[in-house]
Each structure stands twice: as structure tokens, then as C-alpha cells.
Amino acid sequence: MKRESLLPRIGVTVLLLAFAGSALLIATRIRRVAAPGTVTLRLAHFQLEGGIREAFTTLARRYMDAHPGVVIEQLPIPGVVYGSWLRTQLVGGTAPDIVEFGQLPTEFQDELLARHFVPLTGVLEEPNPYNRGTSLENIPWRETFIDGLDIDYRSSNLKEYYLIPTAMMTERVYYNRTLWRQVLGDTPLPTTFAQFRLIAAQVEAHAKETDRLLVPLAGSVESMQALDRLFASQTQRLHLALDLDRNLIAGNIELAVGWLQGRWSSDSPEFQRGLELENELAGMLTPGFVNLTRGDATFLFLQQRALMIFAGSWDYISLTGQSAFPIGVFSLPVPATDDPVYGASLLGAMSELEQGGRCSFAMNAASAHPELALDFLRFLGSREGNRLFMEKSHWLPALIDIAPPDHLRDFMPVTEGYPRGFDPHFFVNIGTEVRRLWETHLDRLVTPTGGVEAITTLYRDRFGPALREDLARLIARSSVRIIRQDSMLAALTRLRDCSSAAECVRVDTKRSEIFQHQNAREAEAYWVKAELSAATATKASP
Amino acid sequence: MSSLSGIRRLLTRSRAVVAVCLLAAGTADCREAVRSASSWKETWEDASRLLVNDAYRAFTAAGRSPAGATRESRFGEAVMLLNVQPKTGANLDRAQALFLALVKENDSDDLGIMAAYYLGRLEQVHRPEPDLPRALDHFEVLMRKHPGHFFAQMAAVKVCILRLYAVDQLVPPARRLEQAEAMQVFFTLSEAQRDYHLVMADACARLGGTAGRELEHAQAAERAGHLDRSGRADLDLRVAELARGLGQRDRAIDYYRKFLTEYTREARVYLVRQKLRELEAQP
Numbered sequence A: 001m002k003r004e005s006l007l008p009r010i011g012v013t014v015l016l017l018a019f020a021g022s023a024l025l026i027a028t029r030i031r032r033v034a035a036p037g038t039v040t041l042r043l044a045h046f047q048l049e050g051g052i053r054e055a056f057t058t059l060a061r062r063y064m065d066a067h068p069g070v071v072i073e074q075l076p077i078p079g080v081v082y083g084s085w086l087r088t089q090l091v092g093g094t095a096p097d098i099v100e101f102g103q104l105p106t107e108f109q110d111e112l113l114a115r116h117f118v119p120l121t122g123v124l125e126e127p128n129p130y131n132r133g134t135s136l137e138n139i140p141w142r143e144t145f146i147d148g149l150d151i152d153y154r155s156s157n158l159k160e161y162y163l164i165p166t167a168m169m170t171e172r173v174y175y176n177r178t179l180w181r182q183v184l185g186d187t188p189l190p191t192t193f194a195q196f197r198l199i200a201a202q203v204e205a206h207a208k209e210t211d212r213l214l215v216p217l218a219g220s221v222e223s224m225q226a227l228d229r230l231f232a233s234q235t236q237r238l239h240l241a242l243d244l245d246r247n248l249i250a251g252n253i254e255l256a257v258g259w260l261q262g263r264w265s266s267d268s269p270e271f272q273r274g275l276e277l278e279n280e281l282a283g284m285l286t287p288g289f290v291n292l293t294r295g296d297a298t299f300l301f302l303q304q305r306a307l308m309i310f311a312g313s314w315d316y317i318s319l320t321g322q323s324a325f326p327i328g329v330f331s332l333p334v335p336a337t338d339d340p341v342y343g344a345s346l347l348g349a350m351s352e353l354e355q356g357g358r359c360s361f362a363m364n365a366a367s368a369h370p371e372l373a374l375d376f377l378r379f380l381g382s383r384e385g386n387r388l389f390m391e392k393s394h395w396l397p398a399l400i401d402i403a404p405p406d407h408l409r410d411f412m413p414v415t416e417g418y419p420r421g422f423d424p425h426f427f428v429n430i431g432t433e434v435r436r437l438w439e440t441h442l443d444r445l446v447t448p449t450g451g452v453e454a455i456t457t458l459y460r461d462r463f464g465p466a467l468r469e470d471l472a473r474l475i476a477r478s479s480v481r482i483i484r485q486d487s488m489l490a491a492l493t494r495l496r497d498c499s500s501a502a503e504c505v506r507v508d509t510k511r512s513e514i515f516q517h518q519n520a521r522e523a524e525a526y527w528v529k530a531e532l533s534a535a536t537a538t539k540a541s542p
Numbered sequence B: 001m002s003s004l005s006g007i008r009r010l011l012t013r014s015r016a017v018v019a020v021c022l023l024a025a026g027t028a029d030c031r032e033a034v035r036s037a038s039s040w041k042e043t044w045e046d047a048s049r050l051l052v053n054d055a056y057r058a059f060t061a062a063g064r065s066p067a068g069a070t071r072e073s074r075f076g077e078a079v080m081l082l083n084v085q086p087k088t089g090a091n092l093d094r095a096q097a098l099f100l101a102l103v104k105e106n107d108s109d110d111l112g113i114m115a116a117y118y119l120g121r122l123e124q125v126h127r128p129e130p131d132l133p134r135a136l137d138h139f140e141v142l143m144r145k146h147p148g149h150f151f152a153q154m155a156a157v158k159v160c161i162l163r164l165y166a167v168d169q170l171v172p173p174a175r176r177l178e179q180a181e182a183m184q185v186f187f188t189l190s191e192a193q194r195d196y197h198l199v200m201a202d203a204c205a206r207l208g209g210t211a212g213r214e215l216e217h218a219q220a221a222e223r224a225g226h227l228d229r230s231g232r233a234d235l236d237l238r239v240a241e242l243a244r245g246l247g248q249r250d251r252a253i254d255y256y257r258k259f260l261t262e263y264t265r266e267a268r269v270y271l272v273r274q275k276l277r278e279l280e281a282q283p
Helices: A003-034 A052-066 A079-092 A106-116 A177-184 A193-210 A221-234 A236-241 A252-260 A269-282 A294-302 A313-322 A370-380 A383-393 A432-446 A452-494 A501-540 B002-023 B030-037 B040-048 B052-064 B071-081 B089-105 B110-126 B132-145 B150-165 B173-186 B190-207 B211-224 B229-245 B249-262 B269-281
Strands: A039-045 A070-076 A098-100 A164-168 A171-176 A215-218 A306-312 A327-330 A357-363
Touching (some): A039 A357, A039 A370, A052 A070, A052 A370, A052 A383, A098 A370, A106 A452, A164 A370, A221 A236, A221 A269, A221 A294, A269 A432, A452 B110, A501 B150, A501 B190, B040 B052, B110 B150, B132 B150, B229 B269, B249 B269
8 A cells, every 4th residue: 555545544543543532431421420320529630640549539439338329530630721621610610529729820719719619617617527436526627637727728808718638748858768878878867958068068079989970969940949948947037027017927018018128138148148058059959950840850860860859748659659769758957056157047947837738629619419529528638538548649648636657757747847937039929020030040049150149139139129019019919809808898797687696607707807807908008008109219319 | 507508509599590591581681680589698698709790780680670779789789889890980980879879868777877988998999099088088977977887987997097008198107106096985896996906006016106005906906806716826926925025924925825725736836835935934
């Protein structure tokens, strides 16, 4: 047969096979959904790491065994398309009963939660029936979570809980045990940055002596998390000094106004030392790491061309499953308080409790089986459900009183530690301009030709305008959310004529909390605007 | 199980809407017609969950029904117009007209008083160009006429905020703080007292008030109650920190302990324990 006529035939055949495969998949799915006497609950998530789908399958199987006639169907969706996929499904009324809430723009989250999801505030204050017979039996469900759902789980504008976390996440330095022994002998794991520095120097010396391609730490663009962590150790004390309302947390607004008022700058010793530490750590990473992906770094580590890699607890299965060598982990050490250079700015080891639970699920208000969906969510967030999930996923438990297996103990969040300081781009982010300034010009700090002075010079000119722009936007966005609460407050006032005492308490409490939030945020917004005007006037005056 | 009953209600209502819409061959107003026939409770429930456009459609449908708009539905329409998307000048003008009419009809019932409050809010935050002096006028009229009403009390909190930070910028901060202090006697309802004292505690910190006065306001806010969980934690630590700075050792210890009793799994716990240990070690 001639080549010209063969190629189209192959193409058509592939197309037909793909069509047949798709049709078969859809047909079997429809048959499964439509099987008489069964109720299907669908659960969507974007966790495609190793072990997670298996964990959800195990949970589903356990639940289905106990609930004949119920089918739990899992929909793993790639993270890059998850946000738009979820929004399309929600708007189209075809979203799964239970969905992982994430990969969504923050400005739409309140609207999405309010319109499409069921508030769980009431049920979270009751004990979870699936905890019967356990140590958590009589504890309100909310308090059974390690973070008590104090962080992020309560929409500050809606004043309701919507999300149930399934895991805690931490970040650690993973190391190649075999290589460690070869290069470092019986050198103990480092507990201070000074010891970590010595280890990195030994690795570099070994690589030079043996002419081997080996770096201390595999780096990628995601290594910025490690850089930020070290920087934040140097701003612990400054952070508390900028805490104007004395609640031992200086939020982004307090930090930004502190800068406008000249209470700190990029020339402050704490900021400078933070940059120096970052610069030092960057020297231990793969050269050019800012242009490498997480996959590149993982590959280097698995190829034994890096002794260590900084990665999340969520990477445990992926890394241990692919490596041909035993792996150990330790916390990225920060400088000791008696460190002659870096000790003065820090308070000590940093707590990891402020991160809160992750991989959180919400219940679709349009679910055809709301009682069942809530029941499965309760199972997912129960002691048994979370233990099963932990065992299969190798992720840290989100609930208290679940003992992690030995290999997960080193990942457990540090509870005996001080609040961390702030990053060069503040907590998480204050806005796109400050973040962009940092990310675009990080190379000035970490490349051999750059350094602390190079980035400080840039920051002297460019940080102020970026911060002012971000702060103005932050206040504008916050104001939009605050004024939306006016309609909610009128509605809650009209709902005070309620039928039951419990309902009256719910309505009164929500109205009261929204007023408290609105008044506090409104005062803050006016204050920031006044400070921004004052800073601009000062800058403009000759 | 309020959440479950809410879900059931949503489902029942949506099924009813679908059914009537099918019967009405999908006319544009069928959904609104169904909703306006039901009680306002469900519409206010929607609004309380930020579903403003849905609530707006239900309230306006009442105006097109044979029975015509009620005082309640006109208030509902006006208050939804403040936030209905897209937000337009015409919507805000219509809201203003509805609020003015409600006040004119009766300025002493709950709806009239709330309408007066929202006239102030409209000028304060909803217009693209806020008119703060007019907002203050609306709030101050309400405060004079109905000083004990919840919305007049909340209007006074707004007045306090505006005078501290927005309208009297040429007045020295110390004088602004003094003027705001003089408002304290106005607040008689506990939720307004809470917000007033929280605003004042913050203002002391931001505008150069004394730590002693900041502590008094923080404690007054605590006495007023109604604080949410994170607000209580923040206030406990604020009182403890201020008391420690002022040399009030016993009070600081009490509040550090109070925080540690209620919040056990929090990033600040370790730091607070260290501070408490240091204080307890002092003679």
C-alpha cells in the first residue's frame, strides 16, 4: 500500500478508536449512575499527587460498604483547569455533590460560596456522629480539627464556615541517606543554619574533589518558599514591633503603613539580614534555579546530583516512590538565637500552626442528595475517615488525636515555635506589584554578579511606588466587599422576626459579627487612605 | 440541622420555580412571579447570603404584581439596588428616591429608620464620589430623632469613624480623639458600645492616644461582649500586652492565661506562654 494512502487510514483508525473508547467510557458511566436502586455521589478534587486518588478510593469503598446502594464517584481534575472547570460546572448546575474548593480567584470566592455551597456553621458546632465511640465523641466537630478551623475556613465577609480540610501540610528538606553517608559520614542532621552552611560547604568540597556533578540543594522556582522562610526568621522581632493593635500579629496593612510612616525600609538591618540569608541559601541551590521547574529539581534529586531538596509533605509519596535510595527529612534550620550575625533579629524556631488545614471540601447546594452529601462529608472529616485518608495518602492528618505513622512524624507541624516574621513580599502577598517586583528582580540577589546591595538599590527606588499601588488596590477591593455587607445587614435585620430561639441567635450573631467586621475594616480603610495621602504629600513637598 | 432544612427549602423552591416556569412557557418574569408569591423571608434569606440580584428581582416583581409594592418590598428593592450588579448611577438614584419616600411616609417605624440610615450609607460609601458631609447630616439627624434605635447607634459608630479619619483631617489628631471621646455617652446598646470602643482603641494606637486610654477602651469593648472568636482572642492579647506595658502585672497575667485557656492550637500560643512565664517570674 502506498504511503500516501496509508497515513490517512491510520489517522481515521486512531480517530475511530478514540471515539469508540470515549463512547464506551460515557456509556459505562451512564449505566453506573443510572443503576436502579443506587444513589451516586460525585466528589471532585485536583490532587493528582501519588496516593491521593487511592486514598479517596479507599474512603469511598469503606463508605459504600457501610451504605449499600450508595456509589461514590471520584473526579480527579488537573489543577491547571480545575478553577474554570468548577465554575463552569457550578453555573451549569452540573457540579459534583462535594468539591475541593480551590484554584479560584479570591475576588469571586465569597460569591461562589454564597451562591453554590452550603454553610456548615451549624453542623460544625455539633459533634460529628462518625466520631461516636472515639475520644472525639462529645467534641463539636469544628474543635476536632488541629487548627480549630480558625484559619481561612470562615469566610470573613459571609461569617459562615463552608470548608472541611482533610490534611495539614508542612515543608521539609528531604535528603538522600545513602549519599549523606558517602559525603558526610556520620554528620548529624543540622539544627541551626550555621550547621546547614557547613554541610553545604562539605558537599561542594566533595563535588570539587571528586569532580562529580553534585549540588547541596536541588533548586527550582519553588525554592522561593525556602528563601522566604529564612527571610521571615529575620523579621520576627520587627514584625512584632510593627504590631499596632497588639494582638501579636502584624497584618499586611500594619506592615505597609509602618513602611509609609518610615518605621522600616529595605535598608533596615532586619531586611538586610533577611536578604543576606537568602543570598547565602541561593548559593547552595542549583545554579539558575529561578528558571527551573519543580520537575527539574525533583529529577536532579532523583538522579543523585543533589543531596537535598526542599519540598512539601504532599510530595512524600512521589519522592519516595521514585527514588532508588532511602530518604530522610528534617526542618530547614533557621539561625540560632546566639548566632553572631543573624541571632539578634529572630525570636526562635517558627511555629507552623498558622498554615491551617488544606485540601478542603465544600458541599454543593444544588446536590440532589444533600443529606447523603453531608453524611459523606462528615465521614471524610471524622477520626476514622481522616485516619484512612492519612494512611493511604501519606499526608498529615487534619484532626487531633490521630497518631501519624513513624515516617510522617518528622512532617508534623512545629507547635513549639514563635510566629514567623514577614517575607519580602509580606504575608502571602500584599499585591501583584510588590510580588512582581520581587519575582522579576530576584535574580539580582541570587546570581553571582548580583547581591544584597544590587537588590537594595533597586528597592530604594521601586518598592515605595509598588507598595503604594498595592495598598490602594487592597483597600479598594476590601471596600467593595465591605459595602456589599450593607444589603446583608438589612436582610439579617428583617430576619430577626424569627420562629425559633436558635434561629434568632443565629441571625443576631451573624448580624452582630458582620457589623463588627464592617466597622473595623471601614475605620482601617479610612486610616490607610489618610496615611497614603500623608505619604504622598510628604514625598511631593520640596 | 438548620443547614439541611435550608437545603431542602432551596430544592423545594427551585423545583416549584421550574414547574411554574414550564407552565408559563418560560416567560421572562415567571421566576420572579413565583418568588414574589412566597414570603419575604426567603428573599431576605437570599440577600443575607449575598444573593443580591436574586433578591432584587423578587422585590421588584412585587411592584409589578396586581397587589402592588408594599413598604417592605420597596425597602427591599432600595437596599438591594445599593449592590445589584451592574452597579449604576441610575440604580443608586432610584434607591435614594425609594429611601426618601419611605422616610417621608413614616420616619419612626423600623423601615423608616433603616431607610434614613441607608441614605447616609449611600452618600458615604455607595456613590462613586462619596459625599461625606451629606452622609454625616443623614446620620446625625437619625441620631437626634431616634437615639436609642439600633440603626441610630450604628450610625453614630460611622460618625465616629468619619470624624476620626476622614472629614476633619485639618483638626489635630489629639483634638479628633477628644471629640470622639465625647461621643461615648451616646452609646447605650451593647453592640454599638463594642464597636465604638474597638474603633477608639484602634484610634488611640493609630492617632497617638495614650496606652492607658487604649486599655480602657479595649476593656470596655470586652465588657460590651458580642465579640466573635478571633475578635476575643485579639482583644485578650491586646489587654494583656497593654497592661504589661503599663506595669499592670496581675491584669496582664490574667489575660494571657485567659487566651491560653481558650485557644490551645494557635500560632501565638508558644509566644504567649513565654511572655506569661517571664511575667510570672517577676517579683
